[in-house]
Every structure is written in C-alpha cells, then in structure tokens.
Amino acid sequence: MxxxxxxxxxxxxxxxxxxxxxxSLNGVEAARGRQATLEEILYIPSAKALKRMGLGYxxxxxxxxxxxxxxxxxQKLATRRPDLRYDLLYPLLDITTDxxxxxxxxxxxxxxxxxxxxxxxxxxxDKAVAxxxxxxxxxxxxxxxxxxxxxxxxxxxxxxxxxxxxxEKGSENPKSLIxxxxxxxxxxxxxxxxxxxxxxxxxxxxxxxxEMVKQNAVQHIEGLRADHEVLELERRVKMxxxxxGRLPSNWYEMxxxxxxxxxxxxxxxxxxxxxxxxxxxxxxxxxxxxxTKGIPPGWKKSTKP
Amino acid sequence: MIARLSAISFNTFREAVRDRVLYNLxxxxxxxxxxxxxxxEISIGLEKLILVNVGLSAIxxxxxxxxxxxGIGLVSKEIEKKTLYTILSRxxxxxxxxxxxxxxxxxxxVVNAAFMTAGFYLALLVASRGLGKxxxxxxxxxxxxxxxxxxxxxxxLLFSSFSSPILAAVFAFALFAIGSFAEDLRNFAALAxxxxxxxxxxxxxxxxxxxxxxxxxxxxxxxxxSGRLILLNTVYALLYSLTATIGAILIFERxxxx
Numbered sequence: 001m002x003x004x005x006x007x008x009x010x011x012x013x014x015x016x017x018x019x020x021x022x023x024s025l026n027g028v029e030a031a032r033g034r035q036a037t038l039e040e041i042l043y044i045p046s047a048k049a050l051k052r053m054g055l056g057y058x059x060x061x062x063x064x065x066x067x068x069x070x071x072x073x074x075q076k077l078a079t080r081r082p083d084l085r086y087d088l089l090y091p092l093l094d095i096t097t098d099x100x101x102x103x104x105x106x107x108x109x110x111x112x113x114x115x116x117x118x119x120x121x122x123x124x125x126d127k128a129v130a131x132x133x134x135x136x137x138x139x140x141x142x143x144x145x146x147x148x149x150x151x152x153x154x155x156x157x158x159x160x161x162x163x164x165x166x167x168e169k170g171s172e173n174p175k176s177l178i179x180x181x182x183x184x185x186x187x188x189x190x191x192x193x194x195x196x197x198x199x200x201x202x203x204x205x206x207x208x209x210x211e212m213v214k215q216n217a218v219q220h221i222e223g224l225r226a227d228h229e230v231l232e233l234e235r236r237v238k239m240x241x242x243x244x245g246r247l248p249s250n251w252y253e254m255x256x257x258x259x260x261x262x263x264x265x266x267x268x269x270x271x272x273x274x275x276x277x278x279x280x281x282x283x284x285x286x287x288x289x290x291x292t293k294g295i296p297p298g299w300k301k302s303t304k305p
Numbered sequence: 306m307i308a309r310l311s312a313i314s315f316n317t318f319r320e321a322v323r324d325r326v327l328y329n330l331x332x333x334x335x336x337x338x339x340x341x342x343x344x345x346e347i348s349i350g351l352e353k354l355i356l357v358n359v360g361l362s363a364i365x366x367x368x369x370x371x372x373x374x375x376g377i378g379l380v381s382k383e384i385e386k387k388t389l390y391t392i393l394s395r396x397x398x399x400x401x402x403x404x405x406x407x408x409x410x411x412x413x414x415v416v417n418a419a420f421m422t423a424g425f426y427l428a429l430l431v432a433s434r435g436l437g438k439x440x441x442x443x444x445x446x447x448x449x450x451x452x453x454x455x456x457x458x459x460x461x462l463l464f465s466s467f468s469s470p471i472l473a474a475v476f477a478f479a480l481f482a483i484g485s486f487a488e489d490l491r492n493f494a495a496l497a498x499x500x501x502x503x504x505x506x507x508x509x510x511x512x513x514x515x516x517x518x519x520x521x522x523x524x525x526x527x528x529x530x531s532g533r534l535i536l537l538n539t540v541y542a543l544l545y546s547l548t549a550t551i552g553a554i555l556i557f558e559r560x561x562x563x
C-alpha cells in the first residue's frame with residue numbers, strides 16, 4: 001500500500017516537473033526572440049566547409065538545409081507583411097545545391113520561391129535563373145529544368161528570346177515532351193499573346209506532380225481567364241451601346257438583346273459587376289490573385305492570410 | 306536522508322575521479338583547448354573567435370562524453386560488482402541511490418568543467434595577451450554547458466536504469482543529437498497542420514532542447530545574453546533533469562534486482 005502510494009506520488013511529481021519544463025521551454029523561446037529564428041543558420045556560409053565538417057554526410061546536410069530553406073520561406077510567407085524580404089533564401093538554396101547538386105526538387109521549388117513577386121515570393125527572378133542554370137549544369141539530362149527556366153524567363157523576366165532558347169534547348173532532350181518544341185515556336189512568333197501564357201500554365205499544371213505547383217498554375221489560369229472575360233464582356237457592352245444607343249444597366253438587358261446567354265460568372269463563381277460607365281469589374285479581386293483586368297480603382301490587395 | 310544522499314554522491318564522485326577514462330578525456334579536452342590558438346594562426350583576424358569556438362565546443366563535447374560514459378556505468382557497475390545489494394540492504398531507499406548517483410556525477414562534471422574552464426581562460430590569456438571585459442560573458446556559455454550536463458546526465462541515468470550500458474550510451478547520444486536539432490523540430494511543428502502538428506509539437510517538448518543552451522556562437526561574437534534567458538534556461542534544465550531523474554527512479558523502483 002505504502003509502495004503504491006509512493007509510486008503515485010513520484011508519478012505526480014514527474015508530471016508536474018515535465019509540465020514545468022514545457023512551460024519554461026516556452027518562456028525560453030519567448031526570451032530568445034530573434035536569436036531563436038533561423039537567421040543564425042548562416043554561421044557557416046561555405047558549403048565546402050560544411051561538406052568537410054559533415055564527414056561525407058553531405059546528403060543529410062543538404063536535406064537539413066533544404067528543410068530549413070522551406071521553413072525560412074514558409075515562416076516569412078506566413079507573416080504576409082507587404083515589406084517582406086527573403087534575403088537568406090538564395091544563399092540557403094545555393095548551399096543546399098552545393099551540398100547535393102542532384103537534389104532536383106530544390107531547383108524546381110526554389111526557383112518558384114525566388115521568382116514570384118512579393119509577398120508570395122522573393123521577387124528575385126535573376127537569382128531564380130542562376131539557380132536553374134546551376135541545376136541544368138549539374139543535371140543536363142533533366143529536361144524539366146529547361147521548362148522551368150523558360151517559364152521564369154517568359155513570365156518574370158519578360159525575356160522572350162531567352163525563354164525561346166530555354167525551351168529549344170530542353171526540346172533537344174529525347175526525354176522531353178513534344179510540346180516543348182511548340183513552346184519554343186510560340187515564344188518566337190507571339191510571345192505577347194495571352195494564349196501563349198495560358199498554354200504555358202496549362203502545361204505546367206498538367207506536368208506538375210506537386211499540389212502547391214498545381215494550385216499556383218490554377219490561380220494563374222484563372223487570372224488569365226478572368227482577364228480575357230472582362231475584355232470580352234466590355235466588347236459586348238460596346239456592341240449593345242451601338243445597337244441601342246445607350247449603355248445597359250444590367251446583364252439581363254444584354255441577355256434580352258441576345259448578347260449573353262446567362263449572367264456571366266468570374267472564376268471565383270461570383271457574377272461580374274457591370275459598372276454605370278460600361279466597364280466590367282470582378283466582385284472580389286482577392287479571390288483571383290493574378291488578375292490584371294477588371295480591378296476596382298483604388299483597390300488594395302488584402303494582407304490577411 | 307541528506308546524509309545518505311551525500312554519502313552516495315561523494316562515493317560516486319570519488320569513484321569517478323579514480324576512473325582512468327575520465328583523465329584521458331580531460332587530457333584530450335585540455336589539449337584541444339591548448340591547441341586552439343594554433344588553429345587561429347592559420348586564419349586571418351579570427352584567432353580569438355576560433356579559440357572561443359573551439360575551446361567552448363571542446364568543453365561541451367568532452368563533458369557530454371564524460372557524462373554519458375560514466376553515467377552508463379553508474380547503475381550497471383553496482384549490479385555487476387554486487388555492491389548494490391550491500392547498499393540497498395542498508396537503510397537506503399532506491400530513489401536515494403539514483404538521486405545520489407546523479408548528484409555525484411554532476412559534482413564530477415562541474416569540477417571537470419572548472420578545470421577545463423581554467424585551461425580555456427589560460428589559453429585565452431596567452432593568445433590575447435590579457436583578458437577583457439567581454440571575456441566574462443564567456444562564463445554564461447560555460448554555465449549553459451553545465452546545464453547541458455545536468456540534462457545529459459539525467460537522460461543517461463534514465464536509459465541506464467532499464468537497458469544495458471552500450472544501449473544506454475547509444476540512446477543517450479541519439480537523444481543528444483535529436484535535442485541539438487530541437488529548434489528545427491519546433492519550427493517544423495509550427496508549420497505543420499493536423500495530426501503531424503500535434504505529433505511534432507509533442508516530440509519537440511519531449512526531447513531535450515539543447516539549441517537554447519548553445520550560445521557559443523553568440524558569446525564568440527561578444528553578444529550579450531539576457532538575464533531572463535539565463536533564468537529561464539536554468540529553470541528549464543533543472544525541471545527537465547528532474548523529470549528524467551524521476552523517470553529513472555520510477556523504473557528503478559520497479560526493477561527486479563534478484
């Protein structure tokens with residue numbers, strides 16, 4: 001009986017001590033503040049030094065650095081601050097790929113993190129290109145990196161000649177998909193055409209295996225679709241004006257005139273707004289992140305997560 | 306109770322001091338500390354930084370090795386030599402035996418750390434031709450290293466209370482390695498969702514967090530450590546060690562020693 005009571009007392013003490021350790025650890029993390037962030041990870045900025053210190057386990061070190069790069073990007077992204085900076089992102093990715101030059105995922109995702117405009121990315125397409133070129137040098141047989149390079153040259157750097165070269169080079173790889181050649185041709189003939197952009201994002205969606213990349217492609221496709229629909233609706237409003245001598249006050253008048261079959265819906269499944277001056281706007285531009293047309297004047301992007 | 310605890314802990318200390326492994330390790334640690342100024346010679350402008358980094362890392366690593374290698378034998382040696390039965394046949398409770406062993410090893414480690422610290426400051430004195438005000442801040446890092454010893458000793462004792470010495474050493478080293486990456490585990494938990502988040506958070510609290518106790522880089526760059534952090538780290542290290550020691554006591558209380 002006495003032994004049992006002792007055991008219970010010791011167990012209670014154990015739970016109390018452990019709870020205390022959890023609470024004090026939370027206090028420690030709060031007290032460390034900035035010291036506890038990942039800012040301190042570049043105390044060893046040289047991959048060569050790291051490789052030697054890692055005693056040949058550079059693969060594991062590369063995995064750790066890649067995880068830290070993702071965490072660094074994720075933590076920054078989660079703050080959604082408009083003045084966001086990703087200063088350590090490229091050095092982290094560079095060290096990771098020095099440690100393991102064949103870690104394809106780093107080139108593919110890292111270039112996306114780097115190239116996208118802030119706050120969702122670092123807004124550093126030049127560094128994204130440098131990373132992908134390094135990836136191509138280290139993995140010349142992996143045609144997908146040429147495709148990624150072409151996309152960044154096309155979308156972020158607007159360097160259509162460089163994009164064409166990337167698609168062409170990639171298409172020379174026997175393993176590459178046939179449409180890489182079509183992409184190269186599109187860049188040469190009609191780089192500015194929204195159709196080309198739509199085609200690229202569709203290919204990206206079809207070939208991507210990761211859900212995040214797919215989601216990104218879907219958002220771009222929806223943005224392009226909405227841009228196209230806004231322009232098309234405004235063209236039809238003008239047609240209505242030519243026929244009746246006045247602007248329509250709602251979509252039903254245009255349906256009655258045979259210019260529309262139904263109330264037009266945007267990619268977020270909300271009806272487009274017909275403005276009194278005949279322009280067309282979307283209801284909630286936040287729901288279509290890559291929209292460029294139909295945005296209400298003076299609208300500011302939401303910083304809410 | 307105090308008399309029994311101090312008798313066991315002083316005996317443990319005396320026994321550890323007689324151990325040849327201990328002297329070998331202390332010798333190597335001091336050798337490394339003494340060699341640190343030589344590392345500085347082959348670099349430019351980093352002499353002191355290298356001395357501090359290498360010196361403090363040596364104190365930490367060798368102290369942890371001593372804690373584990375002596376810690377794994379604390380219980381098993383007594384069983385092997387059958388001296389445990391003599392001790393327990395006296396009015397000594399099992400928990401007093403474990404707590405006494407823990408305190409004895411801590412005493413050994415603190416004395417060793419003091420010797421190594423003296424060697425380290427001597428090397429610093431020779432290399433820098435004098436000691437500055439900033440050098441006093443290095444003592445905070447050494448204090449945190451001693452707190453690390455508290456935790457490592459407790460987890461070694463916990464593992465040695467139910468497994469063989471070799472396995473206890475492997476477990477303790479593994480937990481030390483995991484605990485050194487506790488920061489990553491916490492960051493991972495913060496970004497994860499659903500069940501993964503709960504699991505990662507639980508694991509992050511369960512493993513000892515050595516990241517917060519490693520301030521060698523900061524003190525090497527003469528960055529100050531806040532008093533609040535010193536206090537909270539002390540509380541954390543003491544409570545975590547207490548948890549692990551109580552765990553060891555619970556297991557040892559139920560262990561069949563026949």
